[in-house]
Amino acid sequence: MLTNRQLLILQILIDEYIRNAEPLGSRSISKRQDITFSSATIRNELADLEDMGFIEKTHISSGRIPSEKGYRFYVDHLLAPVNVTNSDLQQIHSLFHDKMSELELLIEHSAKMLSEITKYTSIILGPEVYETKLKHLQIVPISIGTAVIILITDTGHVEKYTVDLPIDMDASDLERTVNILNDRLQGVPFSQLKSKLVEEVEGLLLTHLNNYEKILDFLVQLFQTEKSDKVYYGGKTNILNQPEFQDVEKVKALYNAIEQYDLVQQLLHQDDSTGIKVKIGAENLLKEMKSCSLITASYSIGGQHMGTLAILGPTRMEYPRVIGLLDLLSKDLTRVLTDRYYSK
Amino acid sequence: MLTNRQLLILQILIDEYIRNAEPLGSRSISKRQDITFSSATIRNELADLEDMGFIEKTHISSGRIPSEKGYRFYVDHLLAPVNVTNSDLQQIHSLFHDKMSELELLIEHSAKMLSEITKYTSIILGPEVYETKLKHLQIVPISIGTAVIILITDTGHVEKYTVDLPIDMDASDLERTVNILNDRLQGVPFSQLKSKLVEEVEGLLLTHLNNYEKILDFLVQLFQTEKSDKVYYGGKTNILNQPEFQDVEKVKALYNAIEQYDLVQQLLHQDDSTGIKVKIGAENLLKEMKSCSLITASYSIGGQHMGTLAILGPTRMEYPRVIGLLDLLSKDLTRVLTDRYYSK
DNA sequence: GTTAGCACTCGAGATGATTGAGTGCTAATT
DNA sequence: AATTAGCACTCAATCATCTCGAGTGCTAAC
Numbered sequence: 001m002l003t004n005r006q007l008l009i010l011q012i013l014i015d016e017y018i019r020n021a022e023p024l025g026s027r028s029i030s031k032r033q034d035i036t037f038s039s040a041t042i043r044n045e046l047a048d049l050e051d052m053g054f055i056e057k058t059h060i061s062s063g064r065i066p067s068e069k070g071y072r073f074y075v076d077h078l079l080a081p082v083n084v085t086n087s088d089l090q091q092i093h094s095l096f097h098d099k100m101s102e103l104e105l106l107i108e109h110s111a112k113m114l115s116e117i118t119k120y121t122s123i124i125l126g127p128e129v130y131e132t133k134l135k136h137l138q139i140v141p142i143s144i145g146t147a148v149i150i151l152i153t154d155t156g157h158v159e160k161y162t163v164d165l166p167i168d169m170d171a172s173d174l175e176r177t178v179n180i181l182n183d184r185l186q187g188v189p190f191s192q193l194k195s196k197l198v199e200e201v202e203g204l205l206l207t208h209l210n211n212y213e214k215i216l217d218f219l220v221q222l223f224q225t226e227k228s229d230k231v232y233y234g235g236k237t238n239i240l241n242q243p244e245f246q247d248v249e250k251v252k253a254l255y256n257a258i259e260q261y262d263l264v265q266q267l268l269h270q271d272d273s274t275g276i277k278v279k280i281g282a283e284n285l286l287k288e289m290k291s292c293s294l295i296t297a298s299y300s301i302g303g304q305h306m307g308t309l310a311i312l313g314p315t316r317m318e319y320p321r322v323i324g325l326l327d328l329l330s331k332d333l334t335r336v337l338t339d340r341y342y343s344k
Numbered sequence: 345m346l347t348n349r350q351l352l353i354l355q356i357l358i359d360e361y362i363r364n365a366e367p368l369g370s371r372s373i374s375k376r377q378d379i380t381f382s383s384a385t386i387r388n389e390l391a392d393l394e395d396m397g398f399i400e401k402t403h404i405s406s407g408r409i410p411s412e413k414g415y416r417f418y419v420d421h422l423l424a425p426v427n428v429t430n431s432d433l434q435q436i437h438s439l440f441h442d443k444m445s446e447l448e449l450l451i452e453h454s455a456k457m458l459s460e461i462t463k464y465t466s467i468i469l470g471p472e473v474y475e476t477k478l479k480h481l482q483i484v485p486i487s488i489g490t491a492v493i494i495l496i497t498d499t500g501h502v503e504k505y506t507v508d509l510p511i512d513m514d515a516s517d518l519e520r521t522v523n524i525l526n527d528r529l530q531g532v533p534f535s536q537l538k539s540k541l542v543e544e545v546e547g548l549l550l551t552h553l554n555n556y557e558k559i560l561d562f563l564v565q566l567f568q569t570e571k572s573d574k575v576y577y578g579g580k581t582n583i584l585n586q587p588e589f590q591d592v593e594k595v596k597a598l599y600n601a602i603e604q605y606d607l608v609q610q611l612l613h614q615d616d617s618t619g620i621k622v623k624i625g626a627e628n629l630l631k632e633m634k635s636c637s638l639i640t641a642s643y644s645i646g647g648q649h650m651g652t653l654a655i656l657g658p659t660r661m662e663y664p665r666v667i668g669l670l671d672l673l674s675k676d677l678t679r680v681l682t683d684r685y686y687s688k
Numbered sequence: 689g690t691t692a693g694c695a696c697t698c699g700a701g702a703t704g705a706t707t708g709a710g711t712g713c714t715a716a717t718t
Numbered sequence: 719a720a721t722t723a724g725c726a727c728t729c730a731a732t733c734a735t736c737t738c739g740a741g742t743g744c745t746a747a748c
Contacts, residue, residue: 061728101506162445240596405697
């Protein structure tokens, strides 16, 4: 276990390194007012901390920087929760003041605002459509054989598919189908559309339509296509301000990684349990992110997980501040969205 | 005017510089087989070309590189049109083979493919909704006082607005309104929706609805909101491979500029006349793009301008190849879209 | 008009000295 | 036994110096 003095030194070292991005030596630590012992003592402690793997040297006679294990320890044990500053608080609340009617717009603005106040890159996984309920379905033929199918959810989200219609389906078939579907499927969560369709609607279609088989196949197909969540970014260029990303090759690798939506989705989805999650460096699975940390929080509507907020920064990130901000915003977002869309 | 020899030398210099990104000296030019005169002669010619402003030096004893005026001359007078290579041709055609039903998807894939085969960054201004015709309008209430309004165009595009409904509008009002609008406005181009509404529909609403004024106001408001085109990007990180963008500051400035959709739209919209347009360096108005060139082509449906294809690269760009590709793709795209959506 | 020749310039690299911030270790001090 | 002072040592960073080579412009000869 670490002694109090070691804890203090580790804390100072990480705080300072996060601030300045420069290796810290025993002498500069000893010069702080809250340090009462000499640089030689600190040297010994630093050597011990290094042996335990919490800090490392960049070269043999350099100062120390935190290791990933050091950051992990810092986040798990040393983090003094900081209050969100007043100006940050105002920024966040202003999001909700001018009540934005579009959910997507609200999310987009949240991403932008997060990146602006943190100076890091924000990533938000958009409202999951999976557990929202069908409000209305519409099929609009746009030319011979093709039509646009529109599904509208109770959160005002619109899903759109352009499809080829079964060739022998005429206008009246279409109308009857739409009516039946709207009648039977309204209020059904997207996740259950397919089973409801097979269980309840199949019979109705059978009695009302000629070639019900093709249409049913077609609808089953439609309802089981994976709906992937949208990914919103804010401040992608903020990465370029970090001293650890002055190398264009590193930037390229990271950008290429975070523009692959499926990868990002996987990354942020890892566990959608509530609470703040911090992934440091290599914990992130993507090798392009080994000098980055990712802090995530999730937001929900009426207890139902809806999406994920994330901040991507260097491992040398202002953990306390970002954690505080994400915690606040995720709770606010959850509250506002629940108010708006969960009103029974 | 330039002599034939000067033309030859300028052509060689620009071609080589585009290939290697390194200043070219008289000696290396004289070593080519197609050059029959000595380096001293070339030195004299280079000095003349420099006096005329077509080429410049990076420092006093360096080789020459093309100036913007040089590139301009090259593009306007020296460009030998090159044929699109077979493999590029296949790539482009494969876009259309697996017939994609979603127009947006086709555009998105086009952007990706363009960036992959050119190794530059592609920007596509996505189908303009302005001249497409209304196919169907739907209003779906999603909670008390709010509704989603959906407009579907004849190209299968869906526009969505979440709006606050006038408080005293009941379900039957809504239904009547929707019916009237669909009846009267189908087939009307978006650009004329507002005038048609005022001219033809106002009277009908008056006779069928109680509080028609509020609703009319509301619809006028809706129809006159600017519909800004979507911007699609491909290969944004390709910029980082260019030797002229090894400086992170430059990259940041450019990225910040091209992520401002309104700026980009303005930039690509500048003239939507047909044909290929080449904007070199400072011709681009944005100072962040002064070391870039932008080559644009437009695509249309049935003669109606729909959007713009663009390639963004360093001024040292492979003009002939990119021009050939854009020309081909824009024409193919126009043909395919016209076939698909202009069938009377 | 063309070319050979020459003095000159400048960037890019290599080399070496200097500095300063850091280390580990040992011996003295508390 | 813990702490500290002192010292030899290491290494990155910086700067001056040098060399090399690719380039130039200019002049005089072809």
